[in-house]
Amino acid sequence: xxxxxxxxxxxxxxxxxxxxxxxxxxxxxxxxxxxxxxxxxxxxxxxxxxxxxxxxxxxxxxxxxxxxxxxxxxxxxxxxxxxxxxxxxxxxxxxxxxxxxxxxxxxxxxxxxxxxxxxxxxxxxxxxxxxxxxxxxxxxxxxxxxxxxxxxxxxxxxxxxxxxxxxxxxxxxxxxxxxxxxxxxxxxxxxxxxxxxxxxxxxxxxxxxxxxxxxxxxxxxxxxxxxxxxxxxxxxxxxxxxxxxxxxxxxxxxxxxxxxxxxxxxxxxx
Numbered sequence: 001x002x003x004x005x006x007x008x009x010x011x012x013x014x015x016x017x018x019x020x021x022x023x024x025x026x027x028x029x030x031x032x033x034x035x036x037x038x039x040x041x042x043x044x045x046x047x048x049x050x051x052x053x054x055x056x057x058x059x060x061x062x063x064x065x066x067x068x069x070x071x072x073x074x075x076x077x078x079x080x081x082x083x084x085x086x087x088x089x090x091x092x093x094x095x096x097x098x099x100x101x102x103x104x105x106x107x108x109x110x111x112x113x114x115x116x117x118x119x120x121x122x123x124x125x126x127x128x129x130x131x132x133x134x135x136x137x138x139x140x141x142x143x144x145x146x147x148x149x150x151x152x153x154x155x156x157x158x159x160x161x162x163x164x165x166x167x168x169x170x171x172x173x174x175x176x177x178x179x180x181x182x183x184x185x186x187x188x189x190x191x192x193x194x195x196x197x198x199x200x201x202x203x204x205x206x207x208x209x210x211x212x213x214x215x216x217x218x219x220x221x222x223x224x225x226x227x228x229x230x231x232x233x234x235x236x237x238x239x240x241x242x243x244x245x246x247x248x249x250x251x252x253x254x255x256x257x258x259x260x261x262x263x264x265x266x267x268x269x270x
Contacts (some may be wrong), residue, residue, distance in 0.1 A: 007227070046072030050265030057244060058113060059120035059255040070265055083108040086136070103136040105151055111196055112157075120253060124203050127196055130155030132162075144169045147184075153192075160192025166220075179223045190215045197251040208252050216245025231269060238263045 048070040055063045072081045079086040087104035094100065112127035134151030145168050152161040166184025173179055193213030205209040222240040229235075241260045249257055 011217040022051040028190065043073070043075040044072070046266055046267045046269040047270070048072075048267035050263055052261060052263040054261040055259060056113070057248070057254050057256040057259045058118055059253060061113070061117040061121075070267060072267060072269075083110075099140045100139065101138045103138070105132075105134050105136050107132045107151065109153075120208065120255075123205065123208075124253075125140065125200070128157045158192050158195035160195060161189040162192065163187045176228045178226045178228075180226075182220075182222045182224070184220050185217055186220060186242070187217045188215060188248075193245075193247050197248050197253055199252060211251050211253075213247040213251060216247040218245050220250075221245045234267050236265050236267065 010114050017226055050068050050070050051065065051250035052068065053063055054063040070082070074080070077088055079088065085106040087106075089102035089104065091102065092100040108129070109132050110129040112129050113119050113121055113124075114126050115124050130153050133153040133154045134149065136147060136149040138145060138147040147164075147166050147168075149164045149166075150162070153159055164184055164186040166182060168180050170178055170180045190213065191215060197211075197213050199208055199211040201210050220240060220242045222238065224236065224238045226234055226236045239260075239262050244254070244256070248254060
């Protein structure tokens with residue numbers, strides 16, 4: 001059964017953008033609470049170090065833990081953090097407590113695997129990550145923040161598309177700690193599912209049947225925390241769990257119904 005998101009994705013026409021400023025860092029944290037633009041529009045810089053641990057859902061694939069550098073840059077035109085570069089378009093100020101922001105996106109995605117990652121993947125062609133681009137709209141209010149984002153694989157590896165809808169709310173706890181729970185849904189098109197979780201005819205074995213996935217929707221829940229010691233130093237954590245649609249869970253490559261990621265990091269603000 002196709003998701004209602006598929007109708008929107010087929011009728012969505014947004015000019016593809018490219019970006020050359022993406023750094024090869026792998027920690028992807030939302031930086032809303034730690035990188036609000038200065039009112040005078042001056043540039044902001046941050047440099048730090050993070051650790052991220054993720055568990056992919058492929059059969060017998062170990063969890064992956066990496067230490068990565070972190071770079072933050074923001075001015076009135078762009079915002080860069082982790083693996084994501086946002087180009088800022090004019091905002092729509094509905095009121096003092098209601099603002100709609102429009103963004104162009106570029107993001108590096110490290111999805112994929114190599115055949116030696118697991119016995120189940122032996123004989124499979126390598127699946128690669130790539131550069132994704134698209135657009136985002138977010139509605140910021142004093143009650144909660146709503147966002148919608150569409151991206152597609154401009155590197156041409158998977159020819160995939162993703163459409164996500166989400167809501168989050170930042171809670172100030174004391175003067176220095178901000179906690180932000182979030183939830184959302186992500187639609188994946190059939191090309192994305194088939195590339196990362198499908199088994200092509202030449203890859204099929206007696207113990208690994210041919211499989212072609214269809215589009216599907218996953219649910220995501222996350223929690224982020226940022227503690228600011230002062231204007232220069234902050235630490236952060238981010239935890240995320242994502243359920244898998246049936247078209248991914250049914251793949252012979254998959255052993256599990258959720259994937260998860262935990263990240264922690266330190267940032268020095270210049």
